[in-house]
Amino acid sequence: MKANRKAYIRSLGRFLPERRLTNKELERMVETTDEWIVSRTGIKERRILDPGLGNSYMALRAARECLERAEVSPTEIDAIIIATVTPDMFFPSTACLVQRDLGASKAWGFDLSAGCSGFVFALTTAAQFVESGRYSKVLVIGSDVMSSIIDYTDRNTCVLFGDAAGAALVEPCPEPDYGIIDFIQRCDGSGEPYLHMKAGGSRKPATIETVKNREHFVYQEGRQVFKVAVTEMASVTEAVLQRNGLTGDDITFLIPHQANLRIIKACADRVNIPMERVVINIDRFANTTAATIPLCLYDILVEDKKVKKGDYLVLSAFGAGYTWGSILIKWWE
Numbered sequence: 570m571k572a573n574r575k576a577y578i579r580s581l582g583r584f585l586p587e588r589r590l591t592n593k594e595l596e597r598m599v600e601t602t603d604e605w606i607v608s609r610t611g612i613k614e615r616r617i618l619d620p621g622l623g624n625s626y627m628a629l630r631a632a633r634e635c636l637e638r639a640e641v642s643p644t645e646i647d648a649i650i651i652a653t654v655t656p657d658m659f660f661p662s663t664a665c666l667v668q669r670d671l672g673a674s675k676a677w678g679f680d681l682s683a684g685c686s687g688f689v690f691a692l693t694t695a696a697q698f699v700e701s702g703r704y705s706k707v708l709v710i711g712s713d714v715m716s717s718i719i720d721y722t723d724r725n726t727c728v729l730f731g732d733a734a735g736a737a738l739v740e741p742c743p744e745p746d747y748g749i750i751d752f753i754q755r756c757d758g759s760g761e762p763y764l765h766m767k768a769g770g771s772r773k774p775a776t777i778e779t780v781k782n783r784e785h786f787v788y789q790e791g792r793q794v795f796k797v798a799v800t801e802m803a804s805v806t807e808a809v810l811q812r813n814g815l816t817g818d819d820i821t822f823l824i825p826h827q828a829n830l831r832i833i834k835a836c837a838d839r840v841n842i843p844m845e846r847v848v849i850n851i852d853r854f855a856n857t858t859a860a861t862i863p864l865c866l867y868d869i870l871v872e873d874k875k876v877k878k879g880d881y882l883v884l885s886a887f888g889a890g891y892t893w894g895s896i897l898i899k900w901w902e
């Protein structure tokens with residue numbers, strides 16, 4: 570066990586449902602237009618999981634690809650952390666279901682609930698387990714079936730979200746100066762009124778009334794959330810750079826949570842990172858909650874192979890809670 574070791578992302582995987590829901594289709598479902606959706610959010614289409622398939626279906630497939638890429642056997646995994654707000658069921662955790670279906674015979678695991686900041690919170694949690702020397706192989710999965718909690722009669726929310734999963738294998742970095750260098754994470758429960766699900770939890774269990782009142786869906790006051798997201802996402806991003814003696818010029822890629830292209834642009838502008846160095850896939854996948862950041866990492870690392878050893882990446886997220894955070898990574902290889 571080495572006390573000063575850093576954790577790094579060794580491998581990535583993802584799962585995208587095949588079904589595409591386009592803005593044109595949404596035009597036929599609610600009073601909206603492709604023009605409104607694209608200009609206000611940047612979204613063109615989103616993926617939707619077939620009914621009857623739960624979160625673990627996607628998380629398992631992302632995990633398998635991640636391990637296959639690293640040529641790591643599921644039996645080597647120490648722990649599985651799944652960031653999600655849409656588990657298969659309240660209990661057991663989706664992590665338990667994935668552990669079983671993956672055949673990760675020695676792993677323990679749990680679900681982590683932090684809304685759209687879920688992957689960022691889960692990645693730093695995994696990094697702490699690895700840095701402490703306690704564990705060497707932790708699987709972090711951001712997976713959400715947002716279509717299972719979206720009201721497709723509510724134009725305020727139904728255009729925004731999609732389904733997907735992304736997985737990362739976190740291991741000790743071969744050199745201590747590389748990997749997950751630093752992070753800042755925050756939460757503020759005063760955000761509850763503006764982004765939540767009204768019923769289905771212990772405060773207001775499901776009844777015929779709650780179902781009739783459509784209280785089992787995402788409720789969001791978008792304008793309120795927008796204002797805080799712009800300010801706080803930018804401020805943690807700026808803070809993590811500043812305290813490591815870096816500026817936007819040193820960053821190869823900003824990897825922001827994909828909730829709204831306007832929030833992303835405002836954040837990038839504040840930290841002086843030009844849009845060519847900001848990873849965007851909201852147009853293709855919309856807001857997949859805990860999956861947006863691993864999907865972005867997959868785009869630049871697996872698909873485009875644009876990152877090289879020593880590059881600095883900054884991950885930044887904001888979500889329900891409110892929760893928010895940023896992570897600074899010096900890429901290993």
Ligand code: UT7
Pocket residue numbers: 600601602605606609610685724725726728790791792793794795798827828829832856887888889
């Ligand atoms: O990921 C978790 C954290 N979440 C976020 O970060 C989301 C933050 N919020 C947002 O991204 C934006 O607030 C939204 C995209 C949700 C909404 O954009 P906006 O520019 O803030 O619009 P708005 O809510 O202020 O609504 C403007 C108008 C309203 O009409 P009136 O009251 O001005 O007549 C809405 O009813 O746009 C209307 N509207 C729509 N019109 C066409 C709302 N949704 C739609 C729609 N199509 N889908």
